[in-house]
Amino acid sequence: MTESTSTSIMAPSGARRLTLGWDSNWKTSNPEIAFAGDAQSRSRMSLSDHISNYGRIPTGFTYSLVSDSLRVANLTGRGGAKFPFYKKLAAVYQADRKKGCYIVANGAESEPLSIKDSTLLKTNPHLVIDGLVMVAEVLSAKGVYIYVKDKEAHSAVNAAIRERKERGFNEAKISIVDAPATYVAGQETSVIRRIEKGPALPKFSIDRVAVSGVKGQPTLLSNVETFAHLGLILRFGADWYRSGRSGFDSGSRLVTVSGAVGRPGLYEVSSGVSVGEILREAKAQSVRAVLVGGYFGGWLNVRDESELKLTYDDVTLAEKKLSIGAGILGVLSKETCPVVEAASIVDYLTEQSAGQCGPCVYGLPEISTAFARIALSSNVDRGISELKAVIPLVERRGGCQHPDGVIAHVRSTVAAFGDEIKLHKAGKCSVASSSHQSMLLPKKSQGNLAAASGR
Amino acid sequence: MKIVIDPTRCQGHGTCAALLAEYIEMDKWHYPILSRNQLKDSHLEAAKKAVQLCPELAIKIIE
Numbered sequence: 314m315t316e317s318t319s320t321s322i323m324a325p326s327g328a329r330r331l332t333l334g335w336d337s338n339w340k341t342s343n344p345e346i347a348f349a350g351d352a353q354s355r356s357r358m359s360l361s362d363h364i365s366n367y368g369r370i371p372t373g374f375t376y377s378l379v380s381d382s383l384r385v386a387n388l389t390g391r392g393g394a395k396f397p398f399y400k401k402l403a404a405v406y407q408a409d410r411k412k413g414c415y416i417v418a419n420g421a422e423s424e425p426l427s428i429k430d431s432t433l434l435k436t437n438p439h440l441v442i443d444g445l446v447m448v449a450e451v452l453s454a455k456g457v458y459i460y461v462k463d464k465e466a467h468s469a470v471n472a473a474i475r476e477r478k479e480r481g482f483n484e485a486k487i488s489i490v491d492a493p494a495t496y497v498a499g500q501e502t503s504v505i506r507r508i509e510k511g512p513a514l515p516k517f518s519i520d521r522v523a524v525s526g527v528k529g530q531p532t533l534l535s536n537v538e539t540f541a542h543l544g545l546i547l548r549f550g551a552d553w554y555r556s557g558r559s560g561f562d563s564g565s566r567l568v569t570v571s572g573a574v575g576r577p578g579l580y581e582v583s584s585g586v587s588v589g590e591i592l593r594e595a596k597a598q599s600v601r602a603v604l605v606g607g608y609f610g611g612w613l614n615v616r617d618e619s620e621l622k623l624t625y626d627d628v629t630l631a632e633k634k635l636s637i638g639a640g641i642l643g644v645l646s647k648e649t650c651p652v653v654e655a656a657s658i659v660d661y662l663t664e665q666s667a668g669q670c671g672p673c674v675y676g677l678p679e680i681s682t683a684f685a686r687i688a689l690s691s692n693v694d695r696g697i698s699e700l701k702a703v704i705p706l707v708e709r710r711g712g713c714q715h716p717d718g719v720i721a722h723v724r725s726t727v728a729a730f731g732d733e734i735k736l737h738k739a740g741k742c743s744v745a746s747s748s749h750q751s752m753l754l755p756k757k758s759q760g761n762l763a764a765a766s767g768r
Numbered sequence: 769m770k771i772v773i774d775p776t777r778c779q780g781h782g783t784c785a786a787l788l789a790e791y792i793e794m795d796k797w798h799y800p801i802l803s804r805n806q807l808k809d810s811h812l813e814a815a816k817k818a819v820q821l822c823p824e825l826a827i828k829i830i831e
Contacts, residue, residue, distance in 0.1 A: 517774040519830060670775040671799035706795050712776035 322368035324549040326556070330565045331433060331440060331541055332581045341594045345583040348594060352432035352579055357469045360476040363439040370443050370482075371548055376406055376451050385551035387563050388543065392419060392499075392536030393606065393638040395627050398543070401533060404523035405452060408531035413455030415527035416485075417508065418445055420537040421492035421499035422462045424607040425755040426641045429567035430537045432579050434459070434466040438473035441537045442487060443544030448533060449485035456527065457487045459537070460504050467491060496608075496665035500713045501534055503667075514667045515713030538567055538640075556583075566640055568625075570595040572604075572752040573646035582625060588613070588642065589621030597644045602651040602729070604753060605630065606638020608658055609718030611725030612651060614732070634728065643753040650744040652733050653762065655726040656681070656688030657751045661758050662719045673716045676707035684723055685762050690737040697727075769807040770830050771815060773800055777826035784818040784827050 328347040341348050349355075364370070383399035390396045405414055418441055422430040434441060441459065449457045461467045470489050477484065490508050492498045498513040501522050507513040508527050518525060526532020542564060546554045555563040568580045568591060575596030582591055592600065600621065603613040611634060615621060623629055627637050645651050663677040680703055686696030700723065707716050727734065733743055751759050771791055773784070780799045785792040788811065792800045807815055807829060819827050 515776065517776045519772060667776075671778065671780050671797050672775065672795070675797040675799075706797075710775060710799075710801070712774065 322366075324553050325367070325545070328565050328581050328583045330545060330581065331437065331538070331567060343586070343590055343594060345586050346591060346594050347581040348576065349432065349436075349579040349581065351577070352428065352436055355432075355436050357435060357472060358437045358439065360439055360473070360480060363437065367440070367443075367545070368548060370544075371447070372450065372484075374447055374451050374547060379448065379451050379547065380406075382546055382551045383543070386542075386546045386554040388539065388546060388554070389627075390535050391538035391542070391566065391640065393609065393636070395636065398535065398539060401523060401535065402448065402452075404521065405531045405533045408524050410452070410531055412530055414452050414531040414533070415508075416445055416449050416452065416454045416457045417504060417527065417532060417534040418459045418537045418540050419499060419501075419504050419534060420459060420461045420466060421504065421513075422639075423492070423494075423496045423499035424639045424641060425758075426571050426604075426607055426643050426753060427569045427639050428579055429569050429640055431462045431466045433537055433541055433567065434461060435469045437541070438466075438470045439477075440541040440544050442470075442473055442477065444540030444542070444547075445487065446482075446484040447544060447547050448540075452533065454485060454533075455530070457485045458490050458508050458527075459487060460490050460492050460507065462492055462494075495667075496662065497667045497713065497715055500715070502713060504534065505532065514669060515711075515715070517712040566637070568640045568642060570597075570642045570644065572644035573597065573600070573649070574644050584626055586625055587621065588623045588625050589618070591625060591642060592621060592644060595642075595644070597646075599647045600644055601647045601649065602645045602654075604641065604643035604645075604654075604658075605635045607641040607643075608662055609714070609721055610638040610641065611635045611721065612655065612729040614651070614729040616732075634725065645752055648744060648746070649752050650688070650733065650742050650749065652726060652730050652737065653688045653742070653744075653749045654751060654753060655722060655730075656684045656762055657749070657754055657759075659684050659719055659722055660762060661754055662715070662722070664758075666715060667713070670711045670716075672707045672710040676703055676710075677716060677719060679703045680707065680719065680723060684726075687727075687734060687737060689762060690740050690742055693734060693738040700727075769812070769815075770805045771802060771807055772805065772828050772830055773802060774826045774828070775799075777824045779824050779826075781823055783821045783823070787814050787818040787821070 388398045420430045502516040503513045663681040683696045683699035
Protein backbone atom coordinates (compact mmCIF):
# COMPACT_ATOMS: atom_id res chain seq x y z
CA MET A 314 0.00 0.00 0.00
CA THR A 315 1.58 3.24 -1.10
CA GLU A 316 -1.24 5.71 -0.69
CA SER A 317 -0.31 8.94 1.06
CA THR A 318 -2.02 12.25 1.58
CA SER A 319 -0.51 15.60 2.36
CA THR A 320 -3.37 16.84 4.50
CA SER A 321 -3.69 15.62 8.07
CA ILE A 322 -6.86 13.71 8.76
CA MET A 323 -9.04 14.31 11.76
CA ALA A 324 -10.41 11.16 13.32
CA PRO A 325 -14.19 11.10 12.98
CA SER A 326 -15.96 11.73 16.26
CA GLY A 327 -19.28 10.99 17.88
CA ALA A 328 -21.97 9.21 15.96
CA ARG A 329 -20.62 9.83 12.47
CA ARG A 330 -17.82 7.32 12.29
CA LEU A 331 -19.12 4.90 9.71
CA THR A 332 -21.50 7.46 8.19
CA LEU A 333 -18.93 10.21 7.69
CA GLY A 334 -19.41 10.26 3.96
CA TRP A 335 -23.17 10.51 4.08
CA ASP A 336 -23.00 14.24 4.09
CA SER A 337 -26.56 15.30 3.38
CA ASN A 338 -29.29 13.91 5.57
CA TRP A 339 -27.34 12.85 8.60
CA LYS A 340 -28.43 15.70 10.83
CA THR A 341 -30.61 15.01 13.82
CA SER A 342 -31.32 17.08 16.91
CA ASN A 343 -28.99 14.83 18.90
CA PRO A 344 -25.25 14.98 18.05
CA GLU A 345 -24.84 11.44 19.36
CA ILE A 346 -27.26 10.07 16.76
CA ALA A 347 -26.76 10.28 12.99
CA PHE A 348 -29.45 9.48 10.46
CA ALA A 349 -28.54 7.84 7.19
CA GLY A 350 -32.01 7.44 5.70
CA ASP A 351 -32.92 4.32 3.84
CA ALA A 352 -29.66 4.68 1.92
CA GLN A 353 -31.36 3.53 -1.28
CA SER A 354 -30.51 6.73 -3.08
CA ARG A 355 -26.99 7.10 -1.73
CA SER A 356 -24.05 6.45 -3.93
CA ARG A 357 -20.91 4.58 -3.11
CA MET A 358 -18.04 6.54 -1.64
CA SER A 359 -15.09 6.48 -4.03
CA LEU A 360 -11.64 5.41 -2.93
CA SER A 361 -10.29 8.98 -3.16
CA ASP A 362 -13.13 10.32 -1.02
CA HIS A 363 -12.67 7.45 1.38
CA ILE A 364 -8.99 8.26 1.80
CA SER A 365 -9.55 11.98 2.12
CA ASN A 366 -12.18 11.34 4.81
CA TYR A 367 -10.45 8.66 6.82
CA GLY A 368 -6.80 8.94 5.84
CA ARG A 369 -4.53 6.47 4.17
CA ILE A 370 -4.78 2.78 4.85
CA PRO A 371 -2.18 1.76 7.41
CA THR A 372 -0.18 -1.39 6.93
CA GLY A 373 2.50 -3.48 8.61
CA PHE A 374 0.53 -4.61 11.66
CA THR A 375 1.71 -7.34 13.99
CA TYR A 376 -0.68 -9.78 15.63
CA SER A 377 0.04 -8.48 19.12
CA LEU A 378 -0.65 -4.88 18.14
CA VAL A 379 -3.97 -5.76 16.48
CA SER A 380 -4.99 -8.04 19.33
CA ASP A 381 -4.14 -5.41 21.99
CA SER A 382 -5.99 -2.66 20.08
CA LEU A 383 -9.11 -4.78 19.74
CA ARG A 384 -9.02 -5.82 23.38
CA VAL A 385 -8.64 -2.25 24.62
CA ALA A 386 -11.28 -1.04 22.14
CA ASN A 387 -13.66 -3.73 23.43
CA LEU A 388 -14.85 -4.39 19.91
CA THR A 389 -17.54 -7.06 19.84
CA GLY A 390 -19.03 -8.88 16.85
CA ARG A 391 -21.85 -6.87 15.29
CA GLY A 392 -23.87 -9.79 13.97
CA GLY A 393 -25.62 -10.45 17.25
CA ALA A 394 -23.38 -12.78 19.22
CA LYS A 395 -21.57 -9.86 20.98
CA PHE A 396 -18.44 -11.98 21.32
CA PRO A 397 -15.19 -10.05 21.95
CA PHE A 398 -13.50 -9.88 18.58
CA TYR A 399 -9.94 -10.17 19.90
CA LYS A 400 -10.86 -13.59 21.33
CA LYS A 401 -12.19 -14.74 17.97
CA LEU A 402 -9.00 -13.49 16.31
CA ALA A 403 -6.91 -15.34 18.94
CA ALA A 404 -8.78 -18.60 18.29
CA VAL A 405 -7.91 -18.41 14.59
CA TYR A 406 -4.35 -17.20 15.22
CA GLN A 407 -3.66 -20.08 17.61
CA ALA A 408 -5.34 -22.74 15.45
CA ASP A 409 -3.32 -24.94 13.12
CA ARG A 410 -2.87 -22.62 10.12
CA LYS A 411 -0.28 -24.68 8.25
CA LYS A 412 -2.73 -25.24 5.38
CA GLY A 413 -3.80 -21.59 5.48
CA CYS A 414 -6.72 -19.78 7.01
CA TYR A 415 -9.65 -17.79 5.66
CA ILE A 416 -11.43 -14.55 6.52
CA VAL A 417 -15.11 -13.98 5.89
CA ALA A 418 -17.18 -10.81 6.27
CA ASN A 419 -20.79 -11.93 6.65
CA GLY A 420 -23.14 -9.49 4.93
CA ALA A 421 -26.04 -11.92 4.39
CA GLU A 422 -28.19 -9.81 6.69
CA SER A 423 -30.99 -12.33 6.59
CA GLU A 424 -32.95 -10.43 9.25
CA PRO A 425 -35.64 -8.72 7.15
CA LEU A 426 -35.70 -5.78 9.59
CA SER A 427 -32.01 -4.95 9.12
CA ILE A 428 -30.50 -2.74 6.45
CA LYS A 429 -27.22 -1.86 8.15
CA ASP A 430 -24.88 -4.36 6.49
CA SER A 431 -26.12 -3.93 2.94
CA THR A 432 -26.14 -0.15 3.39
CA LEU A 433 -22.59 -0.16 4.69
CA LEU A 434 -21.46 -2.25 1.73
CA LYS A 435 -23.36 -0.12 -0.80
CA THR A 436 -22.19 3.22 0.57
CA ASN A 437 -18.80 2.59 2.10
CA PRO A 438 -17.39 -0.75 1.04
CA HIS A 439 -13.82 0.52 1.45
CA LEU A 440 -14.24 0.72 5.24
CA VAL A 441 -15.13 -2.97 5.36
CA ILE A 442 -12.38 -3.92 2.90
CA ASP A 443 -9.80 -1.95 4.95
CA GLY A 444 -10.57 -4.01 8.04
CA LEU A 445 -10.48 -7.24 6.05
CA VAL A 446 -7.12 -6.62 4.37
CA MET A 447 -5.55 -5.53 7.67
CA VAL A 448 -6.40 -8.82 9.42
CA ALA A 449 -5.64 -10.78 6.26
CA GLU A 450 -2.09 -9.42 6.46
CA VAL A 451 -1.73 -10.32 10.14
CA LEU A 452 -3.04 -13.87 9.66
CA SER A 453 -1.42 -14.39 6.21
CA ALA A 454 -4.86 -15.48 5.09
CA LYS A 455 -5.19 -17.76 2.09
CA GLY A 456 -8.56 -16.35 1.07
CA VAL A 457 -10.79 -13.40 1.96
CA TYR A 458 -14.53 -13.40 1.22
CA ILE A 459 -17.35 -10.91 1.45
CA TYR A 460 -20.74 -12.62 1.56
CA VAL A 461 -23.31 -10.17 0.17
CA LYS A 462 -27.09 -9.89 0.34
CA ASP A 463 -28.04 -8.36 -3.01
CA LYS A 464 -26.96 -7.15 -6.43
CA GLU A 465 -26.38 -3.56 -5.30
CA ALA A 466 -24.03 -4.61 -2.50
CA HIS A 467 -22.28 -7.00 -4.91
CA SER A 468 -21.64 -4.32 -7.52
CA ALA A 469 -20.53 -1.71 -4.94
CA VAL A 470 -17.99 -4.11 -3.44
CA ASN A 471 -16.90 -5.18 -6.91
CA ALA A 472 -16.32 -1.57 -7.97
CA ALA A 473 -14.40 -0.87 -4.77
CA ILE A 474 -12.12 -3.85 -5.31
CA ARG A 475 -11.48 -2.67 -8.89
CA GLU A 476 -10.56 0.83 -7.69
CA ARG A 477 -8.03 -0.55 -5.23
CA LYS A 478 -6.48 -2.74 -7.93
CA GLU A 479 -6.21 0.25 -10.28
CA ARG A 480 -4.45 2.25 -7.55
CA GLY A 481 -1.93 -0.57 -7.30
CA PHE A 482 -2.77 -1.56 -3.72
CA ASN A 483 -0.72 -4.58 -2.80
CA GLU A 484 -3.17 -6.36 -0.54
CA ALA A 485 -5.14 -9.56 -0.07
CA LYS A 486 -7.41 -10.55 -2.93
CA ILE A 487 -11.10 -10.46 -2.04
CA SER A 488 -13.80 -12.70 -3.49
CA ILE A 489 -17.49 -11.84 -3.45
CA VAL A 490 -20.03 -14.59 -2.75
CA ASP A 491 -23.80 -14.02 -3.13
CA ALA A 492 -26.16 -15.04 -0.34
CA PRO A 493 -29.63 -16.30 -1.28
CA ALA A 494 -32.57 -14.44 0.26
CA THR A 495 -33.42 -16.99 2.95
CA TYR A 496 -33.42 -16.59 6.71
CA VAL A 497 -30.94 -19.38 7.38
CA ALA A 498 -28.46 -18.17 4.73
CA GLY A 499 -26.73 -16.01 7.35
CA GLN A 500 -26.02 -18.84 9.80
CA GLU A 501 -22.25 -19.31 10.15
CA THR A 502 -22.14 -22.81 8.69
CA SER A 503 -24.51 -21.81 5.85
CA VAL A 504 -22.03 -19.10 4.90
CA ILE A 505 -19.17 -21.60 4.90
CA ARG A 506 -21.11 -24.08 2.74
CA ARG A 507 -22.05 -21.37 0.24
CA ILE A 508 -18.41 -20.23 -0.03
CA GLU A 509 -17.50 -23.86 -0.70
CA LYS A 510 -20.03 -23.69 -3.57
CA GLY A 511 -22.62 -25.74 -1.69
CA PRO A 512 -26.16 -24.71 -0.72
CA ALA A 513 -26.50 -21.94 1.89
CA LEU A 514 -27.81 -24.37 4.50
CA PRO A 515 -26.53 -25.00 8.02
CA LYS A 516 -24.11 -27.84 8.55
CA PHE A 517 -23.51 -29.81 11.71
CA SER A 518 -19.99 -29.44 13.03
CA ILE A 519 -18.28 -30.50 16.23
CA ASP A 520 -15.61 -27.81 15.82
CA ARG A 521 -16.06 -24.08 15.85
CA VAL A 522 -15.62 -22.17 12.60
CA ALA A 523 -12.47 -20.55 14.08
CA VAL A 524 -10.87 -24.02 14.07
CA SER A 525 -12.59 -25.66 11.11
CA GLY A 526 -14.39 -23.35 8.70
CA VAL A 527 -13.84 -22.81 4.97
CA LYS A 528 -12.34 -26.00 3.46
CA GLY A 529 -11.91 -27.33 7.00
CA GLN A 530 -9.35 -24.64 7.80
CA PRO A 531 -9.38 -22.00 10.57
CA THR A 532 -11.73 -19.19 9.57
CA LEU A 533 -12.27 -15.72 11.00
CA LEU A 534 -15.94 -15.04 10.29
CA SER A 535 -17.70 -11.91 11.47
CA ASN A 536 -20.33 -9.41 10.50
CA VAL A 537 -19.36 -6.75 7.91
CA GLU A 538 -19.89 -3.92 10.42
CA THR A 539 -17.31 -5.51 12.75
CA PHE A 540 -14.67 -5.23 10.02
CA ALA A 541 -15.61 -1.60 9.30
CA HIS A 542 -15.00 -0.67 12.95
CA LEU A 543 -11.78 -2.65 12.91
CA GLY A 544 -10.49 -0.61 9.97
CA LEU A 545 -11.05 2.57 11.97
CA ILE A 546 -9.68 1.26 15.27
CA LEU A 547 -6.41 0.32 13.56
CA ARG A 548 -6.25 3.78 11.95
CA PHE A 549 -7.06 5.98 14.90
CA GLY A 550 -6.40 3.76 17.92
CA ALA A 551 -8.37 2.04 20.62
CA ASP A 552 -8.46 5.13 22.85
CA TRP A 553 -10.10 7.13 20.09
CA TYR A 554 -12.63 4.34 19.64
CA ARG A 555 -13.54 4.31 23.31
CA SER A 556 -13.62 8.12 23.46
CA GLY A 557 -13.24 8.03 27.21
CA ARG A 558 -16.08 5.57 27.63
CA SER A 559 -15.82 2.23 29.31
CA GLY A 560 -17.77 -0.98 29.10
CA PHE A 561 -18.52 -3.39 26.33
CA ASP A 562 -20.27 -1.02 24.00
CA SER A 563 -17.69 1.67 23.41
CA GLY A 564 -17.60 3.14 19.93
CA SER A 565 -20.58 3.69 17.70
CA ARG A 566 -22.97 1.21 16.15
CA LEU A 567 -25.44 0.96 13.31
CA VAL A 568 -29.10 0.53 14.19
CA THR A 569 -32.03 -0.09 11.87
CA VAL A 570 -35.29 1.38 13.15
CA SER A 571 -38.56 0.16 11.61
CA GLY A 572 -42.25 -0.32 12.29
CA ALA A 573 -44.52 2.41 13.61
CA VAL A 574 -42.11 5.34 13.24
CA GLY A 575 -42.21 8.52 11.16
CA ARG A 576 -38.57 8.29 10.14
CA PRO A 577 -37.58 4.65 9.63
CA GLY A 578 -34.13 3.75 8.39
CA LEU A 579 -30.53 3.48 9.40
CA TYR A 580 -29.03 5.34 12.37
CA GLU A 581 -25.52 5.42 13.73
CA VAL A 582 -25.49 5.96 17.47
CA SER A 583 -22.76 6.64 20.02
CA SER A 584 -22.55 4.39 23.02
CA GLY A 585 -24.51 5.76 25.95
CA VAL A 586 -27.66 6.93 24.13
CA SER A 587 -30.97 5.53 25.31
CA VAL A 588 -33.55 3.55 23.36
CA GLY A 589 -35.92 6.49 23.85
CA GLU A 590 -33.47 8.99 22.34
CA ILE A 591 -33.10 6.84 19.23
CA LEU A 592 -36.88 6.40 18.92
CA ARG A 593 -37.39 10.16 19.34
CA GLU A 594 -35.15 10.80 16.32
CA ALA A 595 -37.09 8.13 14.44
CA LYS A 596 -40.30 9.99 15.33
CA ALA A 597 -41.99 7.17 17.18
CA GLN A 598 -45.25 8.06 18.91
CA SER A 599 -47.57 6.17 21.23
CA VAL A 600 -45.14 3.27 21.53
CA ARG A 601 -46.67 0.03 22.79
CA ALA A 602 -43.67 -2.28 22.44
CA VAL A 603 -40.21 -2.52 20.92
CA LEU A 604 -38.64 -5.62 19.40
CA VAL A 605 -34.99 -5.31 20.37
CA GLY A 606 -32.30 -7.17 18.42
CA GLY A 607 -34.37 -8.74 15.65
CA TYR A 608 -36.52 -11.84 15.21
CA PHE A 609 -34.16 -13.81 17.47
CA GLY A 610 -34.17 -10.94 19.97
CA GLY A 611 -36.69 -9.97 22.60
CA TRP A 612 -39.53 -7.63 23.48
CA LEU A 613 -39.64 -4.51 25.60
CA ASN A 614 -43.14 -3.87 26.94
CA VAL A 615 -43.54 -0.09 27.02
CA ARG A 616 -46.11 0.43 29.79
CA ASP A 617 -45.06 4.06 30.04
CA GLU A 618 -42.44 6.38 28.56
CA SER A 619 -39.98 5.78 31.41
CA GLU A 620 -39.35 2.24 30.10
CA LEU A 621 -37.59 3.82 27.14
CA LYS A 622 -34.91 5.46 29.30
CA LEU A 623 -32.99 2.20 29.03
CA THR A 624 -29.45 2.81 27.75
CA TYR A 625 -28.84 1.11 24.41
CA ASP A 626 -25.92 -1.08 25.43
CA ASP A 627 -25.71 -4.79 26.09
CA VAL A 628 -24.91 -4.44 29.78
CA THR A 629 -28.05 -2.39 30.49
CA LEU A 630 -30.25 -4.33 28.06
CA ALA A 631 -29.18 -7.61 29.68
CA GLU A 632 -30.93 -6.50 32.87
CA LYS A 633 -34.17 -6.73 30.89
CA LYS A 634 -33.01 -9.98 29.26
CA LEU A 635 -32.56 -8.08 26.00
CA SER A 636 -29.61 -7.71 23.67
CA ILE A 637 -28.58 -5.36 20.87
CA GLY A 638 -28.43 -8.42 18.63
CA ALA A 639 -28.28 -7.42 14.97
CA GLY A 640 -28.87 -3.73 15.80
CA ILE A 641 -32.62 -3.75 15.22
CA LEU A 642 -35.34 -1.72 16.93
CA GLY A 643 -38.80 -2.67 15.66
CA VAL A 644 -41.52 -0.40 16.99
CA LEU A 645 -45.20 -1.21 17.57
CA SER A 646 -47.74 1.48 18.33
CA LYS A 647 -50.79 1.01 20.53
CA GLU A 648 -52.73 0.03 17.40
CA THR A 649 -50.98 -3.31 17.16
CA CYS A 650 -51.26 -6.20 19.59
CA PRO A 651 -47.67 -7.22 20.37
CA VAL A 652 -48.60 -10.83 21.05
CA VAL A 653 -50.30 -11.16 17.66
CA GLU A 654 -47.26 -9.55 16.03
CA ALA A 655 -44.92 -11.95 17.85
CA ALA A 656 -47.00 -14.94 16.79
CA SER A 657 -46.91 -13.75 13.17
CA ILE A 658 -43.12 -13.51 13.35
CA VAL A 659 -42.88 -16.99 14.87
CA ASP A 660 -45.09 -18.30 12.06
CA TYR A 661 -42.79 -16.65 9.49
CA LEU A 662 -39.71 -18.15 11.15
CA THR A 663 -41.36 -21.58 11.15
CA GLU A 664 -41.69 -21.35 7.39
CA GLN A 665 -38.07 -20.24 7.14
CA SER A 666 -36.69 -23.45 8.65
CA ALA A 667 -34.04 -25.07 6.47
CA GLY A 668 -36.09 -28.25 6.80
CA GLN A 669 -33.08 -30.41 7.62
CA CYS A 670 -33.53 -31.45 11.26
CA GLY A 671 -36.54 -33.40 12.58
CA PRO A 672 -37.08 -31.38 15.79
CA CYS A 673 -37.18 -28.15 13.76
CA VAL A 674 -39.35 -29.56 10.92
CA TYR A 675 -41.95 -31.07 13.29
CA GLY A 676 -41.45 -28.95 16.40
CA LEU A 677 -41.64 -25.41 15.02
CA PRO A 678 -45.13 -25.87 13.47
CA GLU A 679 -46.35 -27.16 16.84
CA ILE A 680 -44.82 -24.16 18.61
CA SER A 681 -46.35 -21.81 16.06
CA THR A 682 -49.79 -23.40 16.40
CA ALA A 683 -49.72 -23.28 20.19
CA PHE A 684 -48.52 -19.67 20.14
CA ALA A 685 -51.30 -18.68 17.73
CA ARG A 686 -53.88 -19.98 20.22
CA ILE A 687 -52.50 -17.48 22.75
CA ALA A 688 -52.28 -14.63 20.22
CA LEU A 689 -55.79 -15.12 18.86
CA SER A 690 -57.29 -15.43 22.36
CA SER A 691 -58.82 -18.72 21.26
CA ASN A 692 -57.40 -20.96 23.99
CA VAL A 693 -54.55 -19.45 26.00
CA ASP A 694 -54.29 -22.21 28.62
CA ARG A 695 -54.10 -24.92 26.00
CA GLY A 696 -51.51 -22.91 24.07
CA ILE A 697 -49.31 -22.49 27.13
CA SER A 698 -49.46 -26.15 28.13
CA GLU A 699 -48.65 -27.20 24.56
CA LEU A 700 -45.67 -24.84 24.51
CA LYS A 701 -44.41 -26.28 27.79
CA ALA A 702 -44.59 -29.77 26.35
CA VAL A 703 -43.03 -29.13 22.94
CA ILE A 704 -40.25 -26.63 23.67
CA PRO A 705 -38.01 -29.15 25.52
CA LEU A 706 -38.29 -31.46 22.49
CA VAL A 707 -36.93 -28.76 20.18
CA GLU A 708 -34.48 -26.68 22.20
CA ARG A 709 -30.79 -27.31 21.46
CA ARG A 710 -31.66 -30.17 19.11
CA GLY A 711 -31.20 -28.43 15.78
CA GLY A 712 -28.08 -28.29 13.65
CA CYS A 713 -28.08 -24.48 13.82
CA GLN A 714 -29.39 -21.61 15.94
CA HIS A 715 -32.71 -21.31 14.12
CA PRO A 716 -35.05 -23.30 16.41
CA ASP A 717 -33.45 -21.87 19.57
CA GLY A 718 -33.89 -18.36 18.16
CA VAL A 719 -37.61 -19.03 17.66
CA ILE A 720 -37.93 -20.36 21.21
CA ALA A 721 -36.15 -17.26 22.55
CA HIS A 722 -38.73 -15.09 20.77
CA VAL A 723 -41.63 -17.07 22.26
CA ARG A 724 -40.17 -16.94 25.79
CA SER A 725 -39.52 -13.22 25.55
CA THR A 726 -43.10 -12.56 24.42
CA VAL A 727 -44.58 -14.55 27.28
CA ALA A 728 -42.24 -12.89 29.81
CA ALA A 729 -42.82 -9.34 28.54
CA PHE A 730 -46.56 -9.28 27.88
CA GLY A 731 -48.15 -10.92 30.92
CA ASP A 732 -50.67 -8.06 30.97
CA GLU A 733 -51.74 -8.63 27.38
CA ILE A 734 -51.86 -12.43 27.72
CA LYS A 735 -54.13 -12.06 30.76
CA LEU A 736 -56.58 -10.16 28.53
CA HIS A 737 -56.32 -12.88 25.89
CA LYS A 738 -57.15 -15.47 28.55
CA ALA A 739 -60.45 -13.68 29.04
CA GLY A 740 -61.01 -13.89 25.28
CA LYS A 741 -60.13 -10.22 24.76
CA CYS A 742 -57.30 -8.19 23.25
CA SER A 743 -56.01 -4.64 23.91
CA VAL A 744 -56.50 -3.85 20.23
CA ALA A 745 -60.10 -3.64 19.10
CA SER A 746 -59.49 -4.25 15.41
CA SER A 747 -59.98 -7.83 14.32
CA SER A 748 -57.68 -7.66 11.33
CA HIS A 749 -53.99 -7.61 12.14
CA GLN A 750 -51.65 -5.82 9.79
CA SER A 751 -48.11 -6.84 10.67
CA MET A 752 -45.72 -3.92 11.23
CA LEU A 753 -42.51 -5.92 11.37
CA LEU A 754 -42.77 -8.64 8.73
CA PRO A 755 -41.70 -8.30 5.09
CA LYS A 756 -44.76 -7.28 3.02
CA LYS A 757 -44.78 -10.45 0.97
CA SER A 758 -44.62 -12.61 4.09
CA GLN A 759 -47.81 -11.39 5.76
CA GLY A 760 -49.07 -14.75 6.90
CA ASN A 761 -52.37 -15.99 8.10
CA LEU A 762 -52.29 -16.67 11.81
CA ALA A 763 -55.75 -18.16 11.86
CA ALA A 764 -54.47 -20.78 9.43
CA ALA A 765 -51.49 -21.41 11.73
CA SER A 766 -53.75 -21.98 14.72
CA GLY A 767 -55.72 -24.58 12.80
CA ARG A 768 -52.67 -26.36 11.45
CA MET B 769 -15.28 -41.65 23.66
CA LYS B 770 -18.47 -39.85 22.78
CA ILE B 771 -21.47 -40.49 20.56
CA VAL B 772 -22.54 -37.62 18.31
CA ILE B 773 -25.53 -37.47 16.00
CA ASP B 774 -25.69 -35.01 13.12
CA PRO B 775 -29.30 -33.75 13.27
CA THR B 776 -29.08 -32.36 9.73
CA ARG B 777 -28.50 -35.86 8.36
CA CYS B 778 -30.68 -37.92 10.71
CA GLN B 779 -33.99 -39.06 9.19
CA GLY B 780 -35.22 -40.90 12.26
CA HIS B 781 -34.75 -44.48 11.04
CA GLY B 782 -34.24 -45.54 14.67
CA THR B 783 -31.46 -48.10 14.14
CA CYS B 784 -29.21 -46.36 16.68
CA ALA B 785 -31.91 -46.30 19.35
CA ALA B 786 -32.51 -50.01 18.89
CA LEU B 787 -28.81 -50.80 19.28
CA LEU B 788 -27.97 -48.25 21.98
CA ALA B 789 -31.09 -48.14 24.14
CA GLU B 790 -29.04 -47.06 27.16
CA TYR B 791 -27.96 -43.91 25.36
CA ILE B 792 -30.63 -43.05 22.86
CA GLU B 793 -34.38 -42.72 23.15
CA MET B 794 -36.77 -41.63 20.44
CA ASP B 795 -38.93 -38.51 20.68
CA LYS B 796 -42.59 -38.42 19.64
CA TRP B 797 -41.61 -37.62 16.04
CA HIS B 798 -39.27 -40.62 16.07
CA TYR B 799 -36.00 -38.69 16.18
CA PRO B 800 -33.22 -39.69 18.57
CA ILE B 801 -32.53 -37.93 21.87
CA LEU B 802 -29.09 -38.59 23.31
CA SER B 803 -29.72 -39.05 27.02
CA ARG B 804 -25.97 -39.42 27.63
CA ASN B 805 -23.08 -39.37 25.21
CA GLN B 806 -20.01 -40.67 27.12
CA LEU B 807 -19.56 -44.13 25.64
CA LYS B 808 -18.57 -47.03 27.93
CA ASP B 809 -15.96 -49.46 26.54
CA SER B 810 -18.42 -52.32 26.94
CA HIS B 811 -20.80 -50.61 24.51
CA LEU B 812 -18.20 -49.80 21.88
CA GLU B 813 -19.11 -52.75 19.64
CA ALA B 814 -22.80 -51.86 19.67
CA ALA B 815 -21.93 -48.23 18.94
CA LYS B 816 -19.72 -49.22 15.99
CA LYS B 817 -22.58 -51.29 14.63
CA ALA B 818 -24.91 -48.30 14.96
CA VAL B 819 -22.40 -46.20 13.01
CA GLN B 820 -22.20 -48.83 10.25
CA LEU B 821 -25.94 -49.42 10.02
CA CYS B 822 -27.16 -45.81 10.02
CA PRO B 823 -28.56 -45.32 6.48
CA GLU B 824 -27.82 -41.56 6.66
CA LEU B 825 -24.30 -41.84 8.14
CA ALA B 826 -25.57 -39.50 10.85
CA ILE B 827 -24.02 -41.11 13.92
CA LYS B 828 -20.34 -40.94 14.79
CA ILE B 829 -18.01 -41.93 17.60
CA ILE B 830 -15.46 -39.29 18.47
CA GLU B 831 -12.48 -39.32 20.86
